[in-house]
Amino acid sequence: MTDPEKAGSDYAQISRRISDSAAYLPILFRKSVLWRGSRLTNVCTSEPWQGAYDYVSLGVSE
Numbered sequence: 001m002t003d004p005e006k007a008g009s010d011y012a013q014i015s016r017r018i019s020d021s022a023a024y025l026p027i028l029f030r031k032s033v034l035w036r037g038s039r040l041t042n043v044c045t046s047e048p049w050q051g052a053y054d055y056v057s058l059g060v061s062e
Helices: 004-021
Strands: none
Touching: none
16 A cells, blocks of 8 residues: 555554454463482472472482
């Protein structure tokens, strides 16, 4: 389109139509993988740290 005013008007109309039909879906999914070796002992998780390992109590078997 060569006319800037007409192009601006059309752009505003298109933008408004897109905004009216746009959907916002607030999804939050937190995932953490806790991996440990088979030799690890005294394994427990800590609630204050969102289920992370309590490293103070960990041990290793021989």
